[in-house]
Amino acid sequence: MKEQIQQKLSDSRVARWTALMIVSFTMMCGYFLTDVMSPLENLLTTKGKVVYFTDDTSISADSLISKVELFAAANALSSPELTVEKLEEGAELQYMETVDGQQQTVQKTISSVASGEGWSSTEYGFFSGAYGYINVFLLMLFFGGIILDKMGIRFTGIMSCGFMFAGALIKWYALSTDFGDTMLFGMNMQVILAALGFAIFGMGAEITGITVSKIIVKWFAGKELALALGLQVAMARIGTAIALGASLSVARMMGNVSYPVLFGAIALCIGFVSFLVYCVMDKKEDASALAVRQEEGQSEEEGFRLADLKLIFCSKGFWLITLLCLMFYAGVFPFLKFATKLMIYKYDVPESFAGMIPALLPFGTILLTPVFGSLYDRIGRGATLMIIGSVMLTVVHVLFALPLMNYWWFAVVVMIVLGIAFSLVPSAMWPSVPKIIPMKQLGSAYAIIFYIQNIGLAMVPVLIGWVIDDFATLRDTSGAITGYNYSIPMTIFAVFGVCAVVISLMLRVDDAKKHYGLEEANMKK
Numbered sequence: 001m002k003e004q005i006q007q008k009l010s011d012s013r014v015a016r017w018t019a020l021m022i023v024s025f026t027m028m029c030g031y032f033l034t035d036v037m038s039p040l041e042n043l044l045t046t047k048g049k050v051v052y053f054t055d056d057t058s059i060s061a062d063s064l065i066s067k068v069e070l071f072a073a074a075n076a077l078s079s080p081e082l083t084v085e086k087l088e089e090g091a092e093l094q095y096m097e098t099v100d101g102q103q104q105t106v107q108k109t110i111s112s113v114a115s116g117e118g119w120s121s122t123e124y125g126f127f128s129g130a131y132g133y134i135n136v137f138l139l140m141l142f143f144g145g146i147i148l149d150k151m152g153i154r155f156t157g158i159m160s161c162g163f164m165f166a167g168a169l170i171k172w173y174a175l176s177t178d179f180g181d182t183m184l185f186g187m188n189m190q191v192i193l194a195a196l197g198f199a200i201f202g203m204g205a206e207i208t209g210i211t212v213s214k215i216i217v218k219w220f221a222g223k224e225l226a227l228a229l230g231l232q233v234a235m236a237r238i239g240t241a242i243a244l245g246a247s248l249s250v251a252r253m254m255g256n257v258s259y260p261v262l263f264g265a266i267a268l269c270i271g272f273v274s275f276l277v278y279c280v281m282d283k284k285e286d287a288s289a290l291a292v293r294q295e296e297g298q299s300e301e302e303g304f305r306l307a308d309l310k311l312i313f314c315s316k317g318f319w320l321i322t323l324l325c326l327m328f329y330a331g332v333f334p335f336l337k338f339a340t341k342l343m344i345y346k347y348d349v350p351e352s353f354a355g356m357i358p359a360l361l362p363f364g365t366i367l368l369t370p371v372f373g374s375l376y377d378r379i380g381r382g383a384t385l386m387i388i389g390s391v392m393l394t395v396v397h398v399l400f401a402l403p404l405m406n407y408w409w410f411a412v413v414v415m416i417v418l419g420i421a422f423s424l425v426p427s428a429m430w431p432s433v434p435k436i437i438p439m440k441q442l443g444s445a446y447a448i449i450f451y452i453q454n455i456g457l458a459m460v461p462v463l464i465g466w467v468i469d470d471f472a473t474l475r476d477t478s479g480a481i482t483g484y485n486y487s488i489p490m491t492i493f494a495v496f497g498v499c500a501v502v503i504s505l506m507l508r509v510d511d512a513k514k515h516y517g518l519e520e521a522n523m524k525k
C-alpha cells in the first residue's frame with residue numbers, strides 16, 4: 001500500500017492563495033478607511049456650504065451669494081435674494097469672475113452642494129496624524145506585537161478588526177454631528193472626536209497589519225513570499241486608490257463629508273466577517289502543521305519569550321530597515337493626506353479631478369508591487385531595489401517643491417514616478433524582515449517597525465498642517481486666503497527622502513558584511 005505523506009494545509013497552492021485573498025480583503029477595507037478623508041481636505045477646511053458647478057469649478061456659498069448680488073446690482077437687475085438654501089442642483093447663476101486676469105461675466109449651473117466643516121489646516125493635520133497617536137503614545141503597537149506572538153493570530157486579528165470597526169463608527173458619528181462652536185483643548189469638538197475615532201481605528205488597522213504580515217509569512221515562507229506580500233500590499237492599495245478617487249464624489253453626491261466614512265465602515269464590517277472565515281482556515285493549518293511535526297517526530301514549536309526581544313533590539317540590520325521604513329513612509333502616506341489640495345493650488349487642477357492624480361499612485365503600485373516582489377523572489381537584489389526607490393522618492397519631492405512646471409500633466413508624470421518608488425521599497429522591505437529576524441519573533445519585529453513608522457505617520461501630518469497654516473498660506477490684505485505656496489512643506493518631504501537614501505545605502509553595506517541575504521532570491525530552488 002502506498003504510504004500517505006502528511007502535508008500542511010499551506011502546502012496546497014489553492015489553500016494558501018485563498019487565505020491570502022481573504023486576509024488581503026480585510027486589509028483593503030482598512031486602507032480605504034485610512035485614506036478616505038484625504039480628498040476632502042479642501043471641503044473640511046472651508047467654512048459653510050461649498051457649491052460645485054457643472055464645469056468642475058467650486059466656490060464657497062457665501063462668496064458666491066455676494067458675487068451674484070454684486071453682479072445684479074452692477075447691472076441694475078432685480079435682486080435675486082439668494083440664500084444658501086436656494087443654492088441647489090440645476091440652479092443657473094450669473095456673476096463676474098476673473099479669468100486670465102480679466103473680469104468676465106460667467107454663467108454657471110450648480111451640480112451639487114456640500115457642507116464644509118471650517119477646520120483650520122492645523123486641525124486637519126492634527127486629525128490626519130491621529131491614526132498613529134494610540135499606537136505611538138500608548139505604545140499599543142508595541143504591545144500589539146507581543147499580544148500577537150503570545151496569544152496568536154486568531155485572537156489578535158479578531159481583536160484588532162473590532163478596534164478598526166469601533167473607531168470607524170466613532171469617526172462617522174463625529175463627522176455627521178453638528179457640535180456648533182463647542183471647543184475642547186482649543187479645537188472644535190468635532191475635530192477632537194473624529195481624531196479619537198481615527199486613533200482607535202489606527203490602532204486596530206496597524207495591529208491587523210502586523211497580524212496579516214505574520215499570516216502571510218506563516219503560509220508562504222520558503223515559497224512565493226515576496227510575491228504574496230506584494231499582492232497583499234497591492235490589494236491594500238486598491239483600497240487607498242478607491243478612497244482617493246471616489247471619496248469627494250460621494251461626499252458631493254450625499255452633501256456631507258461623513259458619507260464616505262459610513263460606506264467605509266460598512267465595507268469594514270464585511271472585511272471583519274472575511275477575517276472570521278480566515279480563522280477557520282488558520283485552525284486547520286495549525287492542526288495540519290501539528291500532524292506533520294508529530295509524523296516527523298519533531299518537538300513542539302518553542303513559544304515566544306520576552307527575552308527573545310533582545311535578539312531584535314541587538315540587530316543592526318533590523319534597525320536600519322526600521323529607520324528606512326520611518327523615513328520612506330513619512331515621505332509617502334502623510335504626503336497623500338495633503339496631495340489633493342497641492343494639485344488644486346499648485347497645479348490648478350479642478351477640485352473634482354484633483355483627487356484622481358494622487359489616486360494614480362496607489363493604482364500604479366497595484367500592478368508593480370507584485371511584479372517587483374516576484375523579481376525579488378526569483379532574482380534577489382532587495383537592498384538595491386530599496387536604494388533605487390528611495391532616490392526616486394527624493395527626486396519626486398524636490399520636483400514638487402520647486403516653483404516650476406506647474407502643469408497638471410507634469411504632476412501626473414511625477415506622481416507615476418512616485419508610484420514606482422512606492423512599489424520598489426515596500427516590495428523589497430517587508431520580505432527582507434524574515435531574512436533578519438526568525439519566525440517566532442516576527443510578530444514583535446513587524447510591530448516594532450510599524451511602531452517607529454507610526455511616529456512619522458502621527459507627527460508628520462501635524463508638522464505639515466502647522467507649516468501650511470503658518471508658512472504656506474497666502475492671504476490678501478483683508479486676511480482672506482488666496483492660495484498656498486507649497487515649497488516649504490514639499491522640501492520637508494524631500495528631506496525624508498534624502499534620509500531614506502542614506503539609510504538604504506547603509507543597509508546595503510551592512511548586508512554585504514553580515515550576509516542577511518537581502519541581495520539573494522527568496523525562493524528555494
Ligand SMILES: NCCCC[C@H](N)C(=O)NCC(=O)O
Pocket residue numbers: 031034035206209233236329333426450453
Ligand atoms: N495608510 C495606511 C498606513 C499603513 C501603514 C502600515 N504600517 C504599513 O506600512 N503597511 C505596509 C504598506 O506598504 O502599506
